[in-house]
Amino acid sequence: MIDNQTICAVSTPLGHSGIGIVRLSGPQAVAIADRLITTSDGRPLAHQPDRRLVVGRVLDGVSLVDEVLVSVMRAPHSYTTEDVVEINCHGGIIAVRRTLELALQNGARLAEPGEFTRRAFLGGRIDLAQAEAVADLISAKTEAGLRAAASQLRGKLSERILGLRNRLADCLAHLEATIDFPEDEVPQLEGGSLSARLQQIKLEIEELLQNARGGVLYRDGVSTVIVGKPNVGKSSILNAILSEPRAIVTEEPGTTRDVIVESVNLRGIALRLCDTAGIREPGCTIERLGVERSEQAIDEADLVLFVIDSANAPTAEDQRIIAKLREKPHVIVVANKADLKPDADLDPLGAHLPGRRIIRTSATAGDGIEELEQAIFDEVTEGAAIAPEEILVTRLRHRAALETARAGLENALRAQKDRLSVEFVALDVREALDSLGEIVGAVVTDELLDRIFGEFCIGK
16 A cells, blocks of 8 residues: 655765756655745745746755756656656755755655655556566666567556456356356357367467566576686687677686676677686685685576687596586587687587587687677577567566466366366466466565565665
8 A cells, every 4th residue: 555655765876967856756745845945936836837847946944955947746647646746956966965855854754665666556557567667677788678678668568468367357257157157057258168268378378488588588687607727718708708808818827816797788688797717726715715706606607608728638627617517507618729729529528518519719819709609699598589579578577477377277277178166167267367467466465566666776
């Protein structure tokens, strides 16, 4: 439920900038703003027209805090569906912070993370999937991720989910009518038998799930770790993918002692690249800590680029890494220094890591880098061609709900096939209906809302 308190927060990043915005929302937003702002025309904000910027001064008693532009957006035609006031200050830490403090002193309370968007959801302006898209839009790491978030904010995913829910609700109503009026002849469903309709809905859910991996990739990116023994060219591979000399490269083994993290846009997917210390028997405490962090990075990574020196036979240090990578599902072997021995036999290496792609590269010459980037893209997308303009499932929460809905429909179809009581079929259809409702917020708990909006920044 929305409380009756008026909230306020700084809605722009703190720091030196051209503008800093203090936002208020709630039943007393206009009255509180009137207590600290004097407009240039002398009329209080309560008498100012909607959505018009007005010049004013923020005053602390008689002392000038800042000259501002202020706008009023009255309920229900505002972001939160409540009265909203936005005070546009000069972008500076002191002026913005003092304006916020005055709003708090005059009756507002500090907003919690995501509370403005939470009120927009509770006020019915947007559904839960659209609310999550606001956070995704803010945190988008690539243009493809931005387009995917914008599509969800426009309601494309919500429209599909609501359409599926409406059709499931018709099926459930038919089942419940059969249960409640067993002696009566319940009219047939339009568009085919109950089994056919449930089967079609299940297929459409599976189509959404097929795009789920790509959607999550566009939103979250891919954690990719570059590993190998010392002096095989890991840092050179990092620099080649980034197209800039980010990591120091020398002939001396063990130059990299800690994990270096950089990001690159790989065909719309944010790739978080981690260059690690060479894995070998450490010779000192600092090197031991570096090796431990390298091995931890392997455990946490979505994708591993295992770099070897293809000009020389695998060593015991390579075998140590191979043993750790056998259970990792996504590994690409980078046979670097291919320019030193172009005809090197890599078959024995493939036998140690069966099913893994092996890409020959020369990082210093730039050879094989495009092929490596293609291999990375194919590995993380699993070969699926996904466009961010499609209806994408970008959150693991949505995917889990769709999987639960699919399982409910599979159980319902199985119950029908086994000629179980109609009550069992109805229970399974209800489970599928509620699972889809969790995506758009038709079925929701305070705990879920706290978890979702807790990810937001304060002021949004």
